[in-house]
Amino acid sequence: xxxxxxxxxxxxxxxxxxxxxxxxxxxxxxxxxxxxxxxxxxxxxxxxxxxxxxxxxxxxxxxxxxxxxxxxxxxxxxxxxxxxxxxxxxxxxxxxxxxxxxxxxxxxxxxxxxxxx
Amino acid sequence: xxxxxxxxxxxxxxxxxxxxxxxxxxxxxxxxxxxxxxxxxxxxxxxxxxxxxxxxxxxxxxxxxxxxxxxxxxxxxxxxxxxxxxxxxxxxxxxxxxxxxxxxxxxxxxxxxx
Numbered sequence: 001x002x003x004x005x006x007x008x009x010x011x012x013x014x015x016x017x018x019x020x021x022x023x024x025x026x027x028x029x030x031x032x033x034x035x036x037x038x039x040x041x042x043x044x045x046x047x048x049x050x051x052x053x054x055x056x057x058x059x060x061x062x063x064x065x066x067x068x069x070x071x072x073x074x075x076x077x078x079x080x081x082x083x084x085x086x087x088x089x090x091x092x093x094x095x096x097x098x099x100x101x102x103x104x105x106x107x108x109x110x111x112x113x114x115x116x117x
Numbered sequence: 118x119x120x121x122x123x124x125x126x127x128x129x130x131x132x133x134x135x136x137x138x139x140x141x142x143x144x145x146x147x148x149x150x151x152x153x154x155x156x157x158x159x160x161x162x163x164x165x166x167x168x169x170x171x172x173x174x175x176x177x178x179x180x181x182x183x184x185x186x187x188x189x190x191x192x193x194x195x196x197x198x199x200x201x202x203x204x205x206x207x208x209x210x211x212x213x214x215x216x217x218x219x220x221x222x223x224x225x226x227x228x229x230x231x
Contacts (some may be wrong), residue, residue: 006160034218043207043223044161093160106219108153108161 003027004096006109013084013116021079021112023094029074030096034106035067038091050077084116119144121210123222130198131230138193138225140182140208149211150191151219152182156204164206167191168213178202203229 003026013019023033031052036044048058048069056069066088068080077096081088091113095106120143130136142148149168153161165176172184182193191208205226209219 004160041224041226043221046218049218091158095161105163105166107163110160111158113158 002098002107004030004094004107004109006092006094006112008112009110010113011115013114015085015116016083018080018082019084019114021081021092021094021114023077023079023096023109025075025096025107028096028098030077030098031074032097033071033077034095034097035069035077035079036093036095038093038111040091044093047079081114084114086116089114089116119148119210119212119220121208121220121222123206123208123225125225126223127226127228129228129230132200133197136193136195136198136202136227138206138208138227140191140193140222141189142191142208142210143189144210144212147186147213149213149219150182150184151209151211152176152180152191152193153207153209153221154178154204155207155224161207164193198227198229200229200231203227 005024007022033050035047038044047062048056050056050069050071052071058064071077091111093111095108122141151166152164155161164180165174167174167184174182180195205224207224208222211219
């Protein structure tokens with residue numbers, strides 16, 4: 001149980017375009033989802049916390065207008081990278097917390113590799 | 118705010134040898150502690166976690182970790198390493214009285230020689 005999927009697993013886009021990444025909890029309802037960014041050989045950096053039905057909470061230094069997060073249902077959160085640039089190329093990972101345990105234990109998706117050319 | 122230090126960037130061991138990956142945390146109270154493993158190009162898999170109780174925690178794949186409050190440590194161990202254990206290992210700490218969102222260490226890359 002507690003499976004989280006991400007789609008796509010990898011994407012290549014041209015500079016200036018937007019790309020959407022989906023994060024789904026497959027067998028549980030997630031009131032809270034988290035979005036992380038990971039640069040090569042580095043740790044995960046929390047970008048934002050996404051709560052179903054409300055606005056996401058962004059970490060300091062993360063541009064909310066560039067990284068649009070929508071959590072429209074209890075099983076789906078999306079991250080849209082708007083007007084992508086090469087420096088946005090990274091590995092994006094989402095995770096979901098089970099209601100009542102949100103954050104105490106997170107289940108991670110397999111990640112999405114974004115390359116902006 | 119909490120923080121976590123993984124002092125070793127790389128660890129190289131021979132297959133069959135024992136393993137210990139170090140993790141030190143900074144937090145004013147008893148934290149929630151986690152170890153995750155990440156294979157190349159993959160997401161994170163939880164190996165084990167500590168919330169309270171027995172300070173020696175057993176996890177999946179033969180891993181264990183021991184919470185030592187006096188040393189602010191949560192080192193990961195395995196008695197006999199397999200080649201498939203080669204991966205990136207992340208220690209994480211979350212505040213027990215806060216938002217529970219974990220803070221990750223920078224990771225330790227495990228290299229296994231045949």
